[in-house]
Amino acid sequence: MRTSLSRILLRGNPAVLTALRPFTVSVARCSSVQTAQERAEATVAAAQGGVAAEEAQMQRVERTMRRFWKTASITEPPSNMKGQYAIALDGRHIKTPGLNKLLIPKAKRSLALMLAAEWDAQTKVLKPHALPLTSLVSRAIDAFHPATTHDPTVRSEVISRMLSYLDTDTILYHQEYPDSLVALQERDWVPLLDWARREHNIEIVVTTGMVATRQPEETRARLRLELETMDPIELSAFERACMTSKSFLVALALVKRAVMVEEAARAAQVEVNSQIQRWGMVEDSHDVDREDMRMSLGSVACAVMAEK
Secondary structure, eight states, X not given: OOOOHHHHHHTTOHHHHHHHHHHHHHHHHXXXXXXHHHHHHHHHHHHHHHHHHHHHHHHHHHHHHBOOOSOEEEEOOOGGGTSEEEEEETTEEOBOTTSOBOEXXXXXXXXXXXXXXXXXXXXXXXOGGGOHHHHHHHHIIIIIOTTTOSOTTHHHHHHHHHHHHHHTOGGGBOOOOOHHHHHHHHHHTHHHHHHHHHHHTOOOOOBSSSSOOOOOHHHHHHHHHHHHTXXXXXXHHHHHHHHHHTOHHHHXXXXXXXXXXXXXXXXXXXXXXXXXXXXXXXXXXHHHHHHHHHHHHHHHHHHTOOOO
C-alpha cells in the first residue's frame, strides 16, 4: 500500500475512528451469539472494511492537501489593512488556523517575502512541516496579538510557562567530567551566561549538582518584563526557540540577535555533541535531530531578523 504524508498524519485521527465505528458496533452486537470462528471472521471483515474506509478518507485528505495555486506572493498593504502585507495564493489571502488573515507589519517586508517563498516552495503535496515561518507567525496572530486572539489570557500563561524553563535551563547545569564535555560547556555556554548577566544586569546561579536550583526573584522579574515587552512575533519566536532548545537563555539570546543560529544550536546540543565525540554519530537519529534543530531555530532567526 502506498504511504504518504497525509496517511501518516491521519493515523489516530478522530475521523478515521468515526469511519470504523459502525464496523466495531456490528461486531459487538453479534458477539454474544457467534462462535469463535464466526467472531474471528467478522473481526477480519470489519478490519478490512475499516481499512477501506480509512483509505478513502486518506484519499480525500490527500486531494485537499495538494498544491492548488500557481503563484505565492505578497500584496502591498492597502489602507484597510493598516499598513500590513498579506500573503496571497493566486491573489487569495491566506488565513491562519484561527481564521485571521495572515498579515505582516509593513516594517517586516523581508519576513513577508520569506513567508511567500515558503508557500511557493511547496511541491505537489502540501507539507506542513516545511512551513515553519507560517506556523510561527500564525501562532503570533492567533495567540498573542490583542486584536486577533480568541483568549487574551494565553499570552500571560505562555510567559509564565516559559519562565518555568529558567530554573531547569540546560546551560545552568554543568558537569565536571568528561573533559570533552567541560570544553564544550566552556565554549558554548559560558559566553551566553556572560551575555545574559551583562546585558540584563542580573544574577544567574549555575550549579554542578543534580538538585534543581531556583534563580533569584529579581532575575525572574527582570526576565519576565523582557518577555512582556516583546511584540507578538518576537514572543512566538521565543516560545519556539525555548521549547526547541529547552533553554530560556539560549532562546532569549537568539531572539535578541546576540547569537547566530549555529551558535544557538550548538549550545542546545552540548551533551549530545559530547556523546557524538566519544561514541560516534547514530545515523538517522543524531543527524536528523541536528537538522530539525537548525530548521526550527532558523525560522526563529528569520522571524526576528532586523530590516536594513
